[in-house]
Amino acid sequence: MIGFLQNLIDAVSLGSIYALTALGIGLLFGILRLINFAHGDYITIGAYALIVPSADVTARLLIGDLPLVVMTPLICLIVVVAALLSDVLVFRPLRRASSPTLMIASFAVSYIIQNGVMMLYGARPKAVDLWSGANTQILIGDLRVPMLQLIILVVTLVLMTALTLFLRKTPYGIQMRAAAEDFRMATYLGVRGNLVIGLAFAISGILAAAVSLLYTTQSGSLSHTMGLPLALFAFVAVVVGGMGSLVGAVVGGFTIGIIVTMLQAYLPPELRAFRDAFAFAFVILVLLVRPAGLVPSRTSFERV
């Protein structure tokens, strides 16, 4: 029982990371119909911004050495700028392009960022010790919970609540939801299209920055391809949850986190190497049963 609970905590913490990443991807998909594979690379940018640019194997902290209250906004700012730049330079000129074209453009952005990071920092993975205190274990009953996992969960809940309040209560949030449902109609009512899209990129940048910090603290290593698996699993989470639904993105993120962790824990050792194959097989099963995802996005329906 304790073992299972321990695994569940791991699962929820991994699920949180996927959910935050999936929210960033889901938000842009909702408004632009863009499946942004470069989202993972925004995370990479945030992580590398922590260290001094050099090709050395051991990373020296730069922004990562600053106090938390300075470091966090600074990393957010850098990632937001990167996200906005990718919009202005790449996605804005493609506004009228089809969804597949946008997705391929996002692959291009992804490669450009990865190669840029490789040129500046070298291709070898680096070890980085952002916050060694984070692995202190807290005893809850018989459970040993690493403090970092609690922090990840709390940060995720705070960000999800903040995003929900923003979308429900503020004028820009309401305009964003309207644009996600019917972009053209929103602009007919005077909603500034590029502003709302820019805002969505900025928010997905903040979500990516949060993942940068949490994930780097947890993994203790950096690589120029570190964002790829995150973006891939988050994309799968978005599909499993239901394309176009933010609640679905979160549900999907946690589902994928739980599946991956539980397979890792309970598959027979000789099969563990194939964990991801099992995970994706499960995803296919989910989609066979619920093709529109776990939380299908509510489409507007006309009534007479």
Next chain:
Amino acid sequence: MGALLTVDDVHVRYGDLVALREVSLTVAQGEVVCVIGPNGAGKSTLLAAVAGGVAPWRGSIRFGDAEVVGLRPELVARQGLSLVPEGRHIFGTLTVDENLRIGGFIHKGRAEAKADHERLLELFPRLRERLNFPAGRLSGGEQQMLAVARAVMTRPRLLLVDEPSLGLAPRIVDQIYEILLDLRRREGLTLIINEQSSNRILKHADRIYVLRGGRIQLEGRAADLADGEAIRSAYFGFGSPATLEGVAP
């Protein structure tokens, strides 16, 4: 001439398909102008072009003192021109209240928007009852009322209404026309209304344009066209049913 809207020699193409050709039309301040024509005549394209949703291939569209061809829809809307599109396009997952507020965000003054909101709810008591409902759960007639109210929240000088009667029961259509004409009286709105049939509109419109095959076939004062004969022949193309649907080459 105090023309509020001047459409001059506008052509619109979708790829190889020509949807509008040589369309010219003027609307004076305070007028109710109706564009009628069969399905596929280019009526919706005309309104979308005026509202900035479709870029004309040629021609000019002046609204007030400004050229609006090439402006994005949000900028056209900010000049005081609002479109209620065919099919209503309400935001079904947003509440009725949020749908209305979207229209009011154009204006800086919160107090103004609030006053507009309140005034429109006086006009549409049905909407007040359902303020916190998801708009997708409204009936078709209520959705059409919401679409009109939402457009009026942007404080337009010119309101474009695309087929307000589409798919609605005649009784509801009467209500919607009553409201549109009431808005014209109260707010000094100028209206362009698209319809497929002329019966109802002859009573309400000041002037009528008949559009078929992407061209204006007939223009006149509603009073002069009241017997309907000229409209019928323009609409059907000299009574020959063969040209009813097609876009003339």
